[in-house]
Amino acid sequence: xxxxELAAVVAAGCCTLSVLVVVTVVRSLRRQVRALExxxxxxxxxxxxxVADAHRVVGQAASEMERVGAVLExxxxxxxxxxxxxxxxYRAFANPVVKVLAVGAGxxxxxxxxxxxxxxxxxxxxxxxxxx
Numbered sequence: 001x002x003x004x005e006l007a008a009v010v011a012a013g014c015c016t017l018s019v020l021v022v023v024t025v026v027r028s029l030r031r032q033v034r035a036l037e038x039x040x041x042x043x044x045x046x047x048x049x050x051v052a053d054a055h056r057v058v059g060q061a062a063s064e065m066e067r068v069g070a071v072l073e074x075x076x077x078x079x080x081x082x083x084x085x086x087x088x089x090y091r092a093f094a095n096p097v098v099k100v101l102a103v104g105a106g107x108x109x110x111x112x113x114x115x116x117x118x119x120x121x122x123x124x125x126x127x128x129x130x131x132x
Contacts, residue, residue, distance in 0.1 A: 001009075
């Protein structure tokens with residue numbers, strides 16, 4: 001066998017070995033791709049219902065937020081009405097109540113003046129004027 005034939009045999013052996021390695025790698029890659037496809041299918045089977053449920057829940061939350069907004073608007077209206085009613089009640093009753101309390105305080109002071117004993121020798125006119 002000449003050197004050229006030996007080189008051809010070695011090259012053919014190397015090519016055969018390379019082809020075997022490539023075939024082995026391709027088979028391994030195919031197995032991995034199939035496993036990955038199964039995982040993707042499982043993920044899609046579980047994720048799609050979850051996404052649909054999430055979409056439904058978001059829709060419900062949006063409708064509830066609209067209801068809450070309407071309730072808050074009504075609450076603000078009621079609060080404004082109560083505030084104006086309390087201001088009206090304060091304006092209506094504050095002045096008469098103050099006047100009644102003033103009359104009561106004056107009457108009480110007058111009754112105390114009448115009940116206080118008068119010192120001997122002094123006239124009633126001096127005590128009623130504040131001792132002047």
